[in-house]
Amino acid sequence: MKIVTQILLIIIAAGTLTIDAQTFRLKRPVKNNIQINGSYLYGEPSLANPALAHRGIDIAISYDTVFSASSGTVYFVGYDPNNVVGGYEPNGCGNYIFIKSNWQSKNLYLLYCHLTKPLVLQNQSVAEGTPIAISGNTGYSTGPHLHFELRMNSASYSTTRSRRNPELWIGMDGMGAIYGEVPNAPNSTRVDISPDPKPRPPYTTYGYSLTYNFNDPYIGSDDIYAENYAIGDVKPGTYTITALGGAYTRTVTVQSGEVVNADISTDVEQKISSVRNFELFQNYPNPFNPGTNISF
Numbered sequence: 026m027k028i029v030t031q032i033l034l035i036i037i038a039a040g041t042l043t044i045d046a047q048t049f050r051l052k053r054p055v056k057n058n059i060q061i062n063g064s065y066l067y068g069e070p071s072l073a074n075p076a077l078a079h080r081g082i083d084i085a086i087s088y089d090t091v092f093s094a095s096s097g098t099v100y101f102v103g104y105d106p107n108n109v110v111g112g113y114e115p116n117g118c119g120n121y122i123f124i125k126s127n128w129q130s131k132n133l134y135l136l137y138c139h140l141t142k143p144l145v146l147q148n149q150s151v152a153e154g155t156p157i158a159i160s161g162n163t164g165y166s167t168g169p170h171l172h173f174e175l176r177m178n179s180a181s182y183s184t185t186r187s188r189r190n191p192e193l194w195i196g197m198d199g200m201g202a203i204y205g206e207v208p209n210a211p212n213s214t215r216v217d218i219s220p221d222p223k224p225r226p227p228y229t230t231y232g233y234s235l236t237y238n239f240n241d242p243y244i245g246s247d248d249i250y251a252e253n254y255a256i257g258d259v260k261p262g263t264y265t266i267t268a269l270g271g272a273y274t275r276t277v278t279v280q281s282g283e284v285v286n287a288d289i290s291t292d293v294e295q296k297i298s299s300v301r302n303f304e305l306f307q308n309y310p311n312p313f314n315p316g317t318n319i320s321f
């Protein structure tokens with residue numbers, strides 16, 4: 026312990042403490058100019074049931090190709106009259122594809138909802154970037170979009186706190202992302218960012234975020250980031266982030282491809298560390314849990 030302390034003091038004295046920033050872990054599942062619908066964020070109170078949360082992100086794709094964000098195996102494909110992955114109502118996800126993948130030795134499930142036409146078969150292996158579907162407006166959906174959801178480290182495909190914020194996994198080319206933790210923030214606390222970080226045009230969605238609604242037992246934080254808010258598709262630049270009337274204020278610099286922690290002082294260099302590390306995972310009999318729910 027004494028040696029560790031001495032090393033830490035030397036590093037602080039030299040002013041060169043280096044913290045790993047991360048990169049996006051998955052390929053964006055749509056063409057690069059298609060935006061995320063920033064008015065319905067991950068963790069925002071659900072439109073279907075405000076006591077719960079939106080458990081994924083909505084991508085504003087009309088009727089266009091959806092690509093696999095990772096390698097993996099198609100775990101389920103088709104319409105879901107038996108409510109296999111669980112919804113507020115049967116068929117909430119419409120036509121969907123559920124792909125099982127793996128990240129750092131943990132199960133990772135990727136859910137693509139509201140599709141018009143799947144292009145893959147159950148048990149099929151897919152590579153990152155494989156066209157898997159034509160998007161659409163099936164199921165509980167008020168307009169064409171792709172509901173994209175990540176579930177991590179699930180013994181089955183849906184367990185408590187298993188959701189992750191896809192905005193921190195699938196950035197647009199040339200963009201970065203910011204995350205942090207507003208201490209003691211009530212659910213859905215507004216987090217503002219200035220100046221406007223979004224690339225416009227064609228990107229036209231909102232430039233603020235909300236802390237997650239953890240009343241929903243399925244909403245989780247990232248295994249490494251441990252955040253309670255995130256802002257995706259941020260142009261490279263320096264930003265001020267504020268919440269709780271300024272009680273939470275951070276200055277953060279983002280570069281292309283970086284996922285940056287706003288709570289680490291900007292005089293500390295955040296070094297890129299690639300964590301894109303997927304392995305194809307063997308399919309095994311479905312460990313169904315018919316009691317689980319998801320929101321769309």
Ligand SMILES: [Zn+2]
Nearest residue numbers: 082083172321
């Ligand atoms: Zn959605």
